[in-house]
Amino acid sequence: MTDFIQLVLAGAADGAIYGLLALALVLIYRSTHIVNFGQGEMAMFATYLSWSLLDAGVPFWGAFFAAIVIAFFIGIIIHRVLIHPLEGSPELTIVIVTLGIYLFFNSIALWIYSGVPKVYPIPAGVPRQSWEVGGVFIVPYHVTIFAILFGLMMLLFAFFRFTKVGLAMRAAAAQPLSSTLVGISVPMMMMLGWGIAAAAGATAGMLSAPIVVLEPNFMATILIFSFASAVLGGLDSPVGAVLGGFIVGEVSALGGRYIEFIGNDLQIVLAFALIVLVLLFRPAGLLGRPQVVRV
Amino acid sequence: MTPILEAKGLSAAYGERPVLFGIDFTVPEGGIVAVLGANGAGKTTTLRAITGQLRTWGSLVYAGTPLIGKSTAEIVRLGIAMVPEGRGTFTDFTVEENLLLGAYTRRDKDGIRRDIERMYEYFPVLGRRRDQRAGSMSGGEQQMLAIARALMSRPRLLLLDEPSLGLAPLIVQEIFQILETINREEKVSMLLVEQDAVRALRLAGYAYLLETGRVALHGPAEQLRASEDVRRAYLGY
Numbered sequence: 001m002t003d004f005i006q007l008v009l010a011g012a013a014d015g016a017i018y019g020l021l022a023l024a025l026v027l028i029y030r031s032t033h034i035v036n037f038g039q040g041e042m043a044m045f046a047t048y049l050s051w052s053l054l055d056a057g058v059p060f061w062g063a064f065f066a067a068i069v070i071a072f073f074i075g076i077i078i079h080r081v082l083i084h085p086l087e088g089s090p091e092l093t094i095v096i097v098t099l100g101i102y103l104f105f106n107s108i109a110l111w112i113y114s115g116v117p118k119v120y121p122i123p124a125g126v127p128r129q130s131w132e133v134g135g136v137f138i139v140p141y142h143v144t145i146f147a148i149l150f151g152l153m154m155l156l157f158a159f160f161r162f163t164k165v166g167l168a169m170r171a172a173a174a175q176p177l178s179s180t181l182v183g184i185s186v187p188m189m190m191m192l193g194w195g196i197a198a199a200a201g202a203t204a205g206m207l208s209a210p211i212v213v214l215e216p217n218f219m220a221t222i223l224i225f226s227f228a229s230a231v232l233g234g235l236d237s238p239v240g241a242v243l244g245g246f247i248v249g250e251v252s253a254l255g256g257r258y259i260e261f262i263g264n265d266l267q268i269v270l271a272f273a274l275i276v277l278v279l280l281f282r283p284a285g286l287l288g289r290p291q292v293v294r295v
Numbered sequence: 296m297t298p299i300l301e302a303k304g305l306s307a308a309y310g311e312r313p314v315l316f317g318i319d320f321t322v323p324e325g326g327i328v329a330v331l332g333a334n335g336a337g338k339t340t341t342l343r344a345i346t347g348q349l350r351t352w353g354s355l356v357y358a359g360t361p362l363i364g365k366s367t368a369e370i371v372r373l374g375i376a377m378v379p380e381g382r383g384t385f386t387d388f389t390v391e392e393n394l395l396l397g398a399y400t401r402r403d404k405d406g407i408r409r410d411i412e413r414m415y416e417y418f419p420v421l422g423r424r425r426d427q428r429a430g431s432m433s434g435g436e437q438q439m440l441a442i443a444r445a446l447m448s449r450p451r452l453l454l455l456d457e458p459s460l461g462l463a464p465l466i467v468q469e470i471f472q473i474l475e476t477i478n479r480e481e482k483v484s485m486l487l488v489e490q491d492a493v494r495a496l497r498l499a500g501y502a503y504l505l506e507t508g509r510v511a512l513h514g515p516a517e518q519l520r521a522s523e524d525v526r527r528a529y530l531g532y
Contacts, residue, residue, distance in 0.1 A: 181383065
């Protein structure tokens with residue numbers, strides 16, 4: 001039993017990270033209606049930037065928040081330079097461009113930082129020793145991940161629910177033409193969406209780096225699990241993305257342990273299986289809205 | 296009286312296909328002008344041209360400011376509001392959120408609050424449903440919401456595209472009455488595109504008749520109402 005609880009806790013920690021990156025995917029999908037394949041690599045690059053700041057002697061939380069702000073502006077610049085000029089192009093074109101974003105950041109990270117893995121510290125002030133509660137070990141760093149995910153979600157919820165810009169961003173995503181008619185600049189709102197998504201992604205990257213290891217491809221696997229999470233939750237539902245993250249985290253943790261042939265190596269296949277099952281039986285995802293298309 | 300909107304030789308095209316061929320029209324300050332015509336005559340196109348949703352050329356001046364080449368958002372900020380055909384309310388948002396979105400270009404929080412309450416006086420049904428999703432309301436209620444939302448930007452000129460479309464006659468009558476009141480009390484000028492020529496000519500002071508992208512006939516509303524040709528072609532009696 002304690003073994004099971006231990007696994008559930010570990011799965012939830014992974015799931016929180018998947019959920020966070022899935023949230024970034026959903027924020028962009030809602031406004032641009034494309035999946036940004038470059039999301040993971042943008043997060044990876046932001047994580048490297050925070051590593052550089054740490055290396056230069058900046059305190060952990062200073063580097064952490066600085067990287068989030070830088071990522072926000074990188075997201076805005078990417079939208080301005082690459083995505084906005086393509087407005088009105090077929091979605092496939094834009095998706096290909098996001099693959100270009102993937103390659104760009106992957107290569108540039110390899111060029112600047114080389115492929116040699118770097119050690120990324122857990123945040124200052126978080127104990128390294130686990131707490132034992134009734135035979136179950138609770139990792140303080142996992143608690144930190146939950147706290148940051150929860151805080152970020154509350155922040156985003158409040159922003160979208162209670163601020164004027166948040167309301168305008170939701171409106172621009174839902175009904176662009178009507179939004180233009182009330183004076184909202186839809187491209188500006190999309191740009192902000194890319195910024196916020198990049199910031200959320202960077203947070204996911206910096207939280208997962210201490211668990212895995214920092215190298216130019218470290219977000220690629222996480223991105224696949226996050227795709228599974230976003231598809232499972234519903235590509236247009238932020239809450240669904242986080243819920244999907246937890247489910248994917250648990251399925252791979254428990255599946256890897258209790259389904260004999262899966263083990264650690266085939267966990268990613270489980271993620272793919274989940275994507276296929278969702279697309280077959282509930283294409284809109286758990287909390288997504290079914291698309292009604294008039295023919 | 297000085298015109299709030301004046302078009303001279305206004306032309307517009309959807310991509311390469313021209314749809315308006317040099318039309319002239321004037322909306323006087325505080326007046327209501329109707330644009331009539333059959334399907335495809337260019338009525339909706341005229342409104343889209345004014346709000347910068349199409350490629351346009353010619354001359355189009357609003358309160359001394361040329362509009363040609365301006366973006367839709369800029370034009371809205373100048374004080375023109377449009378109630379599009381099919382209403383264009385934010386269906387997933389509540390009535391109150393719709394009204395807040397209508398006031399997006401404004402910065403005066405207290406004024407916005409007051410105007411929302413004023414809209415609930417014009418349209419009591421909206422006040423009763425302020426927390427309801429717009430998409431769950433009836434067609435007539437959504438049309439009222441669309442008009443109220445447009446008024447929230449405090450426009451000097453209101454563009455209305457087929458406000459009677461798909462609504463029961465009693466509801467249409469109610470909406471037209473409210474439009475008349477708003478025109479009188481708020482001094483909002485209106486350009487009204489309508490299929491229902493009888494009603495439009497009763498509300499408007501002046502009217503233009505479009506045929507395939509050109510002005511076929513124009514004059515004071517009562518004069519058009521009396522004209523044999525208009526009566527036979529558009530009024531159906």
